[in-house]
Amino acid sequence: MKTTKEILLFANEITKLLDIQIGRKKTLEDEYKCDIISLADMLKELDMINKKEIKLKRTLVSQVHVKKNGLPKSIRYDAVRDLWITKISGDIRIHARTEEALLDKILEYYDCHLMSYTIDHIFTLALKHKEDIDICSPLTIQRYKDSYNRFISEEFREKDIRKVDNDSLQSYSKLMTARLHPKKKAFLSYKGVLNLIFDYAEENNYIQNNPVKSINNKKFLMQCDNSKPQSSEKILSLHDIETIYSEINRRNNLPRYQGYFYYGYMVRMAIATGMRAGELCALKWTDIDDNYIHIHAQQLTGRGKGNTANFYVDWTKDEKGISRGGRQFPITDDIAAILDDLKKNQLEKNIISDYVFCKLNGDWIKIGSYHAWLREFMKSINLPVTNNHAFRMSLNSNVFIPNGIPVTDRARLLGHSVETNIKHYSYARIGVDQEIIDRLNGKVAPKLPQNIIDFESTKKKKA
Template identity: 60%
Template sequence: MNKIFKFSNELRRMINNQKDYQLNLENEYKCGIISVADMQKEIEMSKTKELALKRKLVAQVHIKANGTPKSIRYEASRDLWVTKISGDIRLHARTEELLIDKILDYYDCYVVANTLEHIFELAIETKEKTDNCSPLTIKRLRQEYNHFISDEFGKRDIKSISKDDLKAYTNEMLERLNPTPKAFLKYKGVLNLIWRYAVEYGYVQVDIVKGISNQQFRSKCDNSKPKSKEKILSRDDILRIQNEIYRRMQFARYNGYFIYGFMILLAIETGMRAAELCSLKWADILDNRMIHIHSQQLSNRETGNRIVYYVPWTKDEKGISQGGRYYPITDKIAKILLNLKTLQEEKHIASEYVFCDVNGDWITVGAYQTCLRRLMRSMGFSITRNHAFRMSLNSNEFIPKGIPVTDRARLLGHSVETNLRHYSYARINVDDEIRTLLNG
């Protein structure tokens, strides 16, 4: 046993040497001693050696009663690496390396530095397993971590970070990224995820994120409101887009069925989200009086392929159907829907979905957004997202026509606060109209 113990200690020393070597390479790059290519090449080689050493160490400590190594296997059905510790105790992880780190951590080998990055990965894995959250939520959290947490800070051991250290990094991040107050709250969400997990599982004793005052730091954020031209389209812009769509409907390449054009026309009139447009069914058109908006199309990546699926709730309902919302069918909306239905009948296109291809398959959000983006860019617009139609409808039509904010929020499917804070912009190119009103 003494030989095994000494051998394990020697492996730990060699692993830590590789970690130190990687940090030295990063410091040499920062000082201009080596190029980024050389640094990346050497770090990759070092990490390969480190993983090999970790495998040897696991083989020493993760053993059966007869002294042979316990099995570590990949379960393709769950896309997980798994191993059995003892009895009902099992460990699993998304990658072999992360599972090896967990095993060594379990046996108190202390070769895993409890870095922010490492704790974040553990917290994400636990959240994915216990909170039943969507893959989109996990993807968003990873994107936010990568955006707000620098590589250098992510490599810090969480135990070594004090409240003052966290405040200093937050100030540095604010100067570097100049986020909006809303973006700052996303940064706080990442910190909360990391430290709450660390406290719950005993990596640290105190949640220092509680000492980070939102008010104190949000005042240092970019509090300027975007200009109208950066968020919405003018009525003239909308008219240009509508005319361009009707022009493109005559293009030979669409064979008389420019389905994306119909989607854009309805988005302009209703402010429906892209995912809501794609999941809209003819059964949701109620007696040509109301559109029942109560679903959306979501997507997920499984085994390398992206799949799309229907869910019976909208974005604002957050996974629990509350009946959706109803939008009144105006004369313009009725004309769009009638023209589309007539065209589909003429071409013998049958589908339960309003927006479908010639085979009756529903349109995906990605395909719609790609077409919209290309159309808008070809017309010289910097605004290329479907979201602009929601905001333009609110600012150009709802507000000037005196629709109360409670109804504006209800029609668009969000809160009154959201409507006032994020959707209400001054109209563009309306000085002549205002002059006429003032003269009158």
């Protein structure tokens, strides 16, 4: 019997022969359109080509659809039922209306797919290869999938990668940029998907010239949306945060939550610490010290065909798959009050869990559920931004900066670089013109929510 490697090589050779037949079909159709051949001649030759294709598939099936002694299994036509039938194993049979359809089913059963050179197929192979050999998280793989689905059109996915040249790829990129008008970061994600696909094709000799190398980022980035987001599109005002607290208190008293509104606790902690959603979901009671919260883990989601899995990893987003000990966030009076109230509530209700934020039965909160709930919650109180990320940027802009926390400490507490903090987290506060006037007139100090504690005074208390 042939080895898997031998069968794969054989399948690739069959694919090349089938490609020749497909090319010939296209030529015949073009010749007919140009009145070079008659309809009868075209149909006659197309019939011959179809017969050759079936013969090639029969040859490949004979290599994989075999008995224990290595001889091919029988494929028969049942005239009574008008079906092509074969036995796979034991009493398991498969059937189809045509011989070619049955041959395709057999090849699919043995996972012996004929090589396809479409962009879509090469992307699947490239992503699987990256998943197998690279040290990358499921989140990275999912981002490639999301970017591919966003930027690669249905029509472009079906193109033969061997026929995509510099001009056609640049033309597609130009149309895509004009249609979606992406931000710079989004365009670079698109470029990353192209690199993944075409680098893999080049490494495996499917193409000789990599057209992605001809794309000038600078030229396309000029067509992207380069506007800086307004504060109102990214952060919450102090009034917005007070509205959130008020609504959390109201909902906590509703019968449906049984006095245990765990999403409310999560939001309060997010506002007070700027923790990421995955970090909130993965936070354990063993991560709570007397003086600080040890933020060193996150919950990730892996999305496959038909299922979703949530899992715990011992590293944060900025550590990129390699644990470096995480970061410590000092426990302020407000944070201590949140944790004390939550622990007391859980004890009263006999809730036992390793996780700080959990359901009544002790199960951890799934990140997808938290995101979905938060989006609806924020919409219900008519707030402009509806994601957990807004709490991180609001803490930085509304609290850290006005209280004079150095940028190095701001970056450390939020778990990212100084450059990221300055470029992407520092926004002008909303609705504080009167406060600015009063401060310039020397009348009042900045107004902050009551639950926010000055970090410097907290450090002195614990010293």
